[in-house]
Amino acid sequence: MIIFQLIQKFQLRGAEMFAAQLSQHLEASGNQVFLVSLFPGTVELPFSGVKISLNRPIDKRFFDYQGWKELSELIAKHNPDVIQCNAGDTLKFAVLSKKIFKWKQPIVARNASMVSLYINNPITKAINHWLYRNVDFVISVSENSKKDLNTIFPETIAKSTVIPVGIDPHECKAVVWRGGADAQKHIIHVGGFSFEKNHEGLLSIFKKFVEKRPNVHLHLLGEGPKRAAIEQLAVNLKLNDKMTFYGWVSNPMDYICKADVLVLPSIIEGLPGVILEAMISKKPVVAYNVGGISEVVQLGVTGYLVEKNEESNFAEALEKAIYQDNEKLIQNAYDLVSQKYNNIIIAQQFDRIYHQLKR
Incomplete structure (x- = not known):
């Protein structure tokens, strides 16, 4: 399969780190993954495959016709089988691109938090109702996150599951504390x-x-x-x-x-x-x-x-x-x-x- 993993930007944040590690393992099992960031970022994430940055201006995160078009052109060029969105900005970006430019690939939204604690005004809630109606599947990181999402957005109930965050085995290397060397x-x-x-x-x-x-x-x-x-x-x-x-x-x-x-x-x-x-x-x-x-x-x-x-x-x-x-x-x-x-x-x-x- 060909998979697009959309991230906000190349940064050392949990959502991006997990997307990079997931992409590495998906490639190891025979898939081709493109790690696509929306906004400028320079951090090197742990993924050896193809990394693409759209370098869209972050001040256009709420309306970016040119960015939505560029994503549609990438999709037309590489013909992925699925698009996964790994943060709120990426979900909005992908759904609007799909609706305007009529590409057909399914969208998977990854829910990594408790959305009810962020979405607390009617306009934002209405927008997210529309977004979640236009995704094909939602993967939450925990049962509590899934229950929270399903409660506030019932349209997600029939297309939700739980897959937790994972980690890679790691051999610890010696480091030196930058302070408190004398502490017990x-x-x-x-x-x-x-x-x-x-x-x-x-x-x-x-x-x-x-x-x-x-x-x-x-x-x-x-x-x-x-x-x-x-x-x-x-x-x-x-x-x-x-x-x-x-x-x-x-x-x-x-x-x-x-x-x-x-x-x-x-x-x-x-x-x-x-x-x-x-x-x-x-x-x-x-x-x-x-x-x-x-x-x-x-x-x-x-x-x-x-x-x-x-x-x-x-x-x-x-x-x-x-x-x-x-x-x-x-x-x-x-x-x-x-x-x-x-x-x-x-x-x-x-x-x-x-x-x-x-x-």
Whole structure:
């Protein structure tokens, strides 16, 4: 099969990383994949096949006739069997291109979050109703994400399934901490500086924690619009000497392997791959119970699950994750990810859906 994977841009974000890894495995199984980005980006994603950037101006993301035309011309040239959209912008872009230029290939939408938490005004909801009526299939990353989507957009019920995010096996390489070299314990958070990731809450939790356990260091991997504000908050809370901001790194799993625990106090999530990366690296996870996280982080079995915004309980769970014996919990988590969330298995599930839709 010939498959188009549409991404927002070449960037180190979960949706793009997963699309690249999925594309690599789909090619390994005999398909031809084109990784097509809408907007300019320069990051090298882990995909050795054909990468195409339309380089469309991001300020035209809501109306881009020329971009829609260019996508239709690419489709006419390469005649793919299926088009997969890996973010909201790509879904809108593909549906409008198809409606205007009348190409026939089926569109698959990948739902990686909880849409009801983003779509909260009537106009946006009406637009998305129209978009989802014009896709052929929807693949959600978790049962909770699927249920959420089906509830707000009932037209997706008959054409939905769940295929979780997966990860590739990774041999950890030695890295050096950029700060906190003298700390006894190291906490890591990986994620963009956006409101969903709740860095303000993370710093509040960390402040509670260091009052009891001062010899720890927090490593923040990621970039985003809220980074400067969070750096200033760290100064205001007098935590800046116990925290290091890395920006985006190309090898986050190497740092996860070096840490003592991964934390994820997000207030919105689908099924974040970083949790799976920690589990396969045999590191304990502490996370809020949002989105599909409870489908992998089972309290006391595979990790520490805390109800959203319960910061004191999160700090207590962090204490247990770092200072208790978690050998059995860590092994349970590793076994779960190895057996269910391997990208080779995940790619086979996507491949089956594509073949069902092939015309």
